[in-house]
Amino acid sequence: MVLPFEQALIIIPTYNEIDNIENMIRALFGLYPTISLLIIEDGSPDGTAYVVKSLMSEFKNLSIIERTGKLGLGTAYIAGFKWALQKNFQYIFEMDCDFSHDPLQVCDLLAAAVDNDLVIGSRYIGGIRIINWPMQRLLLSYAASIYARFITGIPVYDTTGGFKCFKRTSLLALDLDRIISNGYSFQLELNYKIWVKGLKIKEVPIIFYERRNGQSKMGGGIIVEAVFAVFRLRLKKMLGSL
Numbered sequence: 001m002v003l004p005f006e007q008a009l010i011i012i013p014t015y016n017e018i019d020n021i022e023n024m025i026r027a028l029f030g031l032y033p034t035i036s037l038l039i040i041e042d043g044s045p046d047g048t049a050y051v052v053k054s055l056m057s058e059f060k061n062l063s064i065i066e067r068t069g070k071l072g073l074g075t076a077y078i079a080g081f082k083w084a085l086q087k088n089f090q091y092i093f094e095m096d097c098d099f100s101h102d103p104l105q106v107c108d109l110l111a112a113a114v115d116n117d118l119v120i121g122s123r124y125i126g127g128i129r130i131i132n133w134p135m136q137r138l139l140l141s142y143a144a145s146i147y148a149r150f151i152t153g154i155p156v157y158d159t160t161g162g163f164k165c166f167k168r169t170s171l172l173a174l175d176l177d178r179i180i181s182n183g184y185s186f187q188l189e190l191n192y193k194i195w196v197k198g199l200k201i202k203e204v205p206i207i208f209y210e211r212r213n214g215q216s217k218m219g220g221g222i223i224v225e226a227v228f229a230v231f232r233l234r235l236k237k238m239l240g241s242l
Contacts, residue, residue: 003110006034008091011080017097018046027103036061040076074182094164100209101163109165112204117170118194121163122203132210151230154195160187185229192233
């Protein structure tokens with residue numbers, strides 16, 4: 001099967017990823033020379049943007065959107081989605097910069113996206129596939145996904161995973177200006193709204209690795225946000241205001 005890499009865009013939000021950004025860019029283009037890559041850079045003081053711009057002459061399919069200040073994961077992806085739709089990409093990826101998402105598995109998600117509206121790289125389908133997480137963090141994350149499934153009814157095992165591929169039509173079906181989440185519950189909100197619209201979601205098993213370099217941006221507030229987001233989404237659906 002010949003995969004449509006030339007129609008695919010990978011969106012990577014960055015903040016202080018100087019230790020990872022060049023390696024990630026080279027890894028992706030080394031594997032998929034015809035794919036496109038968009039970096040959403042939130043004013044990193046460590047020079048991440050400078051590294052990206054210095055590589056743009058070498059990699060013609062590399063682009064950057066620079067923003068002032070740390071504006072959040074959700075708004076970064078919304079900006080990337082709108083850019084992707086304007087540029088007429090047919091497959092749009094979310095991916096982290098820190099190698100927790102394996103570049104080798106981009107092709108697995110793209111292959112599944114040909115016949116599905118949203119493909120989620122799942123850490124939990126068919127078993128738990130997370131490397132080097134502390135047990136407390138693993139249990140908390142797994143329990144949060146079970147809780148989200150129970151409250152919302154969504155048939156997705158990894159409700160907050162950030163390695164995903166959207167078909168263009170699934171993003172067009174969403175009102176991107178009405179996405180209310182900005183942290184890690186942003187992932188759940190997108191999944192839920194796509195599922196409620198009756199679009200096809202498929203989970204593909206991935207191995208998730210703890211970041212190689214740099215500092216994790218996950219804090220305790222993320223879990224609290226996700227707990228309330230689940231109730232908010234369920235309530236909005238019941239009230240017909242989703």
